[in-house]
Amino acid sequence: MRNPTNEQQDAVLVNGRRLECRLIGRIRPEAPVLVFLHEGLGSVEMWRDFPERVCRATGLAGVVYSRLGYGKSDPLVGARSARFMHEEATVALPALLRALEVERPLLVGHSDGASIALIHAGTFPDVPCAVVALAPHLFVEAVCVESIAAITREYGRSTLRERLARYHRDVDGAFHGWSDVWLSEDFLRWNIEQEVAASRCPILAIQGEDDQYGTMRQIDRIAELRPGTRLVKLARCRHSPHLEQPDEVIAAIESFVVERQLHP
Numbered sequence: 652m653r654n655p656t657n658e659q660q661d662a663v664l665v666n667g668r669r670l671e672c673r674l675i676g677r678i679r680p681e682a683p684v685l686v687f688l689h690e691g692l693g694s695v696e697m698w699r700d701f702p703e704r705v706c707r708a709t710g711l712a713g714v715v716y717s718r719l720g721y722g723k724s725d726p727l728v729g730a731r732s733a734r735f736m737h738e739e740a741t742v743a744l745p746a747l748l749r750a751l752e753v754e755r756p757l758l759v760g761h762s763d764g765a766s767i768a769l770i771h772a773g774t775f776p777d778v779p780c781a782v783v784a785l786a787p788h789l790f791v792e793a794v795c796v797e798s799i800a801a802i803t804r805e806y807g808r809s810t811l812r813e814r815l816a817r818y819h820r821d822v823d824g825a826f827h828g829w830s831d832v833w834l835s836e837d838f839l840r841w842n843i844e845q846e847v848a849a850s851r852c853p854i855l856a857i858q859g860e861d862d863q864y865g866t867m868r869q870i871d872r873i874a875e876l877r878p879g880t881r882l883v884k885l886a887r888c889r890h891s892p893h894l895e896q897p898d899e900v901i902a903a904i905e906s907f908v909v910e911r912q913l914h915p
Contacts, residue, residue: 676711683824685705685759696720711913765785780853790841850877
């Protein structure tokens with residue numbers, strides 16, 4: 652399945668399902684590959700040019716993909732469960748890495764995608780060579796539930812649905828597949844502290860101090876569970892540090908890659 656050239660491809664077949672996928676550069680077995688894991692309402696396109704900029708700064712190849720039900724990937728069959736991030740981290744992501752023959756993933760996740768990266772690292776501690784977690788969730792906080800409830804009330808009554816429809820084939824499935832789980836009573840007990848503690852790879856955690864979906868306790872807890880974690884706290888920044896302060900985030904990732912000798 653490996654694309655031997657620098658050409659991009661728009662899809663990859665994983666377990667019989669088509670996933671929207673963009674390859675940046677050439678995947679080489681001996682080198683780390685940046686694998687970008689999007690947020691709860693994200694997609695390949697919604698990363699904008701951030702993946703290309705990170706790949707250029709670090710000299711590493713990259714994989715950007717949309718999970719099932721997001722972007723131009725095949726729609727999800729059935730409802731997402733309260734363990735959808737665990738299922739993505741332990742079943743879907745490993746299958747994608749095998750399909751693309753990525754042996755040394757350096758996982759770069761945002762929000763739900765950051766949580767998926769951390770779960771994967773704790774479940775398969777010998778697989779990722781590092782994790783970059785942008786505004787991750789380790790547990791459910793009231794501020795997150797309140798923000799998701801507010802955006803759910805806005806959905807359909809404003810231009811939000813129309814804006815999201817530019818990026819998602821099944822916009823209603825993408826939105827409700829995310830919000831319905833986060834707002835469910837079953838999800839209140841969701842927690843990945845055990846998985847974070849079980850991980851062994853280096854972690855860079857970045858969060859905006861004005862994040863409307865989580866307090867700084869989220870990344871502080873990573874550092875408590877994994878001493879040596881590098882934390883970057885950005886002033887005047889909300890939930891999308893890679894879009895709000897991309898230069899600072901890219902510089903932090905580049906420095907992290909160099910310090911950990913993960914560059915090619």
